[in-house]
Amino acid sequence: xxxxxxxxxxxxxxxxxxxxxxxxxxxxxxxxxxxxxxxxxxxxxxxxxxxxxxxxxxxxxxxxxxxxxxxxxxxxxxxxxxxxxxxxxxxxxxxxxxxxxxxxxxxxxxxxxxxxxxxxxxxxxxxxxxxxxxxxxxxxxxxxxxxxxxxxxxxxxxxxxxxxxxxxxxxxxxxxxxxxxxxxxxxxxxxxxxxxxxxxxxxxxxxxxxxxxxxxxxxxxxxxxxxxxxxxxxxxxxxxxxxxxxxxxxxxxxxxxxxxxxxxxxxxxxxxxxxxxxxxxxxxxxxxxxxxxxxxxxxxxxxxxxxxxxxxxxxxxxxxxxxxxxxxxxxxxxxxxxxxxxxxxxxxxxxxxxxxxxxxxxxxxxxxxxxxxxxxxxxxxxxxxxxxxxxxxxxxxxxxxxxxxxxxxxxxxxxxxxxxxxxxxxxxxxxxxxxxxxxxxxx
Numbered sequence: 393x394x395x396x397x398x399x400x401x402x403x404x405x406x407x408x409x410x411x412x413x414x415x416x417x418x419x420x421x422x423x424x425x426x427x428x429x430x431x432x433x434x435x436x437x438x439x440x441x442x443x444x445x446x447x448x449x450x451x452x453x454x455x456x457x458x459x460x461x462x463x464x465x466x467x468x469x470x471x472x473x474x475x476x477x478x479x480x481x482x483x484x485x486x487x488x489x490x491x492x493x494x495x496x497x498x499x500x501x502x503x504x505x506x507x508x509x510x511x512x513x514x515x516x517x518x519x520x521x522x523x524x525x526x527x528x529x530x531x532x533x534x535x536x537x538x539x540x541x542x543x544x545x546x547x548x549x550x551x552x553x554x555x556x557x558x559x560x561x562x563x564x565x566x567x568x569x570x571x572x573x574x575x576x577x578x579x580x581x582x583x584x585x586x587x588x589x590x591x592x593x594x595x596x597x598x599x600x601x602x603x604x605x606x607x608x609x610x611x612x613x614x615x616x617x618x619x620x621x622x623x624x625x626x627x628x629x630x631x632x633x634x635x636x637x638x639x640x641x642x643x644x645x646x647x648x649x650x651x652x653x654x655x656x657x658x659x660x661x662x663x664x665x666x667x668x669x670x671x672x673x674x675x676x677x678x679x680x681x682x683x684x685x686x687x688x689x690x691x692x693x694x695x696x697x698x699x700x701x702x703x704x705x706x707x708x709x710x711x712x713x714x715x716x717x718x719x720x721x722x723x724x725x726x727x728x729x730x731x732x733x734x735x736x737x738x739x740x741x742x743x744x745x746x747x748x749x750x751x752x753x754x755x756x757x758x759x760x761x762x763x764x765x766x767x768x769x770x771x772x773x774x775x776x777x778x779x780x781x782x783x784x785x786x787x788x789x790x791x792x793x794x795x796x797x798x799x800x801x802x803x804x805x806x807x808x809x810x811x812x813x814x815x816x817x818x819x820x821x822x823x824x825x826x827x828x829x830x831x832x833x834x835x
Contacts, residue, residue, distance in 0.1 A: 406467050409447050410435060412538070415467045419457040423450045426460050435546065446549070497526035544802070668712045668723045668820050668833050673702045674744065675710040679824055685713070687832035690731060690824045704744050712820030712833075715740055722786040723820065724799045724834040727759075727779070731826025734758030734767065735783055737794055737813070738821035754821060755794045755808050757783070766806045774806060782834065787818060799834075 408415050410431040417429040425447045427435075436443045436455065444451045485494050485504070492506035499519040510520050669685040677694045681687070688710055699705065725735045736756020743752055750756075750767040757766050757774065764774040782799035792813040796805040822831050 402470070406470050410542070414471060415463060418460045418463045418467065420460045421445050422452055422456055423448050426463055429457065432457065444553070495523050496520050497523045664719060664721050666714060666721045666723050667835065668714055670822070670833070671711050671713045673700060674704060676704040676708045678708055679710055681710070686835070687830065688822060688824055689830040690826060702744060706746050707748050707823065708825045709821065709823050711738060715817040715819045716787060716789050717817050718789045720786070720788045720790070722784055724782050724784045725822070726782050726832040726834055728828065728830030728832070730828025731824070732758065732760035733829055733831055734823035735785060735831065736767065736821050737785065737787055737818050739814070740817035740819055755813060756821060756823070757796045757806050758823065776805065780805070785820070787813070789813070789818065
């Protein structure tokens with residue numbers, strides 16, 4: 393089947409998987425994957441032997457970098473073609489309202505505007521800068537974020553490789569101890585088998601003798617038979633079994649960390665940070681919104697609010713004003729102390745009247761009854777060692793997946809698997825209950 397976008401496919405083939413730029417001085421590994429020479433050299437920094445491919449993870453006993461001349465020539469040709477294409481003037485974008493060139497950028501609304509828009513009442517008090525200057529600022533921010541992500545990825549990769557070496561060393565030591573016990577048991581069994589064989593031969597010889605001679609030393613013979621009973625081989629000690637069990641649990645935990653990291657990494661690289669506000673038409677009467685609609689707190693006294701169809705009347709919930717149907721989006725929620733809370737997303741069509749349940753279209757994590765929970769069916773307790781101060785909510789509408797991350801140390805909290813969230817409009821969702829409970833959407 394032909395590729396849906398041949399130009400995109402060609403660009404991907406000419407891009408280094410590490411720096412995500414066109415190859416510079418490309419080299420190939422023994423697994424035939426290619427990287428910039430500087431990128432793979434930096435990636436292997438600190439390792440003299442047992443280096444691995446960052447793409448397929450194959451391990452090589454020594455460095456072997458082959459210059460890929462054919463790939464280098466293709467990249468140079470593509471770069472020249474791109475420069476020639478860039479020289480062609482692009483059609484100037486015009487303001488839809490005033491039909492003037494969009495030469496300015498409004499920082500408050502984060503949109504390009506024309507000179508007429510700048511003088512209008514709508515943007516008069518806003519901070520406006522030239523469009524070229526705004527583009528440079530966004531390019532620097534994007535480059536900084538990309539470098540940070542690549543650095544964090546390399547640090548995590550080095551940490552996982554170190555953990556892998558440590559666990560393999562522990563496993564090898566456990567294998568040696570088990571083999572030692574087996575060899576000792578085999579030696580003991582061989583000695584006991586030899587003794588029993590001698591005793592059997594002696595008893596067979598005595599049975600052939602006359603009765604008087606056989607009974608003459610019968611007590612001593614029976615005593616030797618009693619001492620010659622088979623001894624059970626030594627079993628693995630409880631301490632060693634506990635170490636094996638601990639090793640298995642640590643290995644499982646490490647694999648789970650790698651799985652969660654792989655699940656969240658694509659979304660983290662391409663997720664759009666959105667500015668979320670809370671919808672006052674949906675807020676429960678016991679929840680009080682701030683003037684900027686960015687935070688909510690619980691109060692025992694009920695407010696006198698209209699009982700409109702959109703408002704929650706039983707559960708202390710509120711929805712975000714924004715809704716999403718496609719793409720990847722994320723926002724962060726600052727957690728207050730006291731009471732109980734849940735953060736997450738909900739269907740646009742979630743029931744507002746009466747009791748509601750996760751099965752009706754809610755995906756979230758929270759803290760109630762002195763325990764962290766994920767809103768699965770039934771609810772799943774989360775083994776968090778400490779309470780996060782901020783939670784990042786990552787919504788991937790295209791994959792139907794929601795991921796929750798500790799915004800402080802970037803540790804995964806919980807992920808609803810792909811396909812969990814249906815393809816309909818999804819909105820941010822908060823649940824607050826109890827004295828002192830408060831949630832705040834980070835700017």
